[in-house]
Amino acid sequence: MDINDAMKRLKEHGYKATGKRREILEFFQQADGYRTAKDLIQKLEKRYKGISFDTIYRNLHLYTKIGILEATELNGEKQFRFTCTHHHHHHFICKDCGKTKEIDVCPMGEVKQALANYEIEDHKFEIYGLCPLCKPA
Incomplete structure (x- = not known):
């Protein structure tokens, strides 16, 4: 967008x-x-x-x-x-500077199996940590 x-x-x-x-x-x-x-x-x-x-x-x-x-x-x-609308993906987010990196892995296949009797309406998967620039040496 x-x-x-x-x-x-x-x-x-x-x-x-x-x-x-x-x-x-x-x-x-x-x-x-x-x-x-x-x-x-x-x-x-x-x-x-x-x-x-x-x-x-x-x-x-x-x-x-x-x-x-x-x-x-x-x-x-x-x-x-x-909003990223070009394809389905998730994010790594740096807790220090806020920069993001797209992650093309989605855990929803396993989650749907674990919640087989549930109706999932939406999801969001984020990983938090420090990017290479913010990570201590």
């Missing part, structure tokens, strides 16, 4: 595609991995004096709800990144 796809999705769901919303998406497109609302507000404060956390969280929630951003919990804080 790119910014134009995301802006189109906003309109399709009945939301305005504003310049500020586009800037939020540009921030996540440029990010290499997950980023926090605090990271975003620090970037936007330079241009939009007095921008509130309410505005930021409202937009982040909206983007997550309509599938533009995906969210995870990292170090006790909710973090966001552009």
Whole structure:
């Protein structure tokens, strides 16, 4: 997904595609991995004096709800990144810098066998640790 796809999705769901919303998406497109609302507000404060956390969280929630951003919990804080839609995969997430690496392995075959009498609606598989740059030598 790119910014134009995301802006189109906003309109399709009945939301305005504003310049500020586009800037939020540009921030996540440029990010290499997950980023926090605090990271975003620090970037936007330079241009939009007095921008509130309410505005930021409202937009982040909206983007997550309509599938533009995906969210995870990292170090006790909710973090966001552009949704990957090109193929099914999972992520390794660096606990220090938030960078991600795609993992093409999916454990759902084994999980479905273990939960044969259950109806699975969705899943998310993430591995946390330190990337090569953040790992102590």
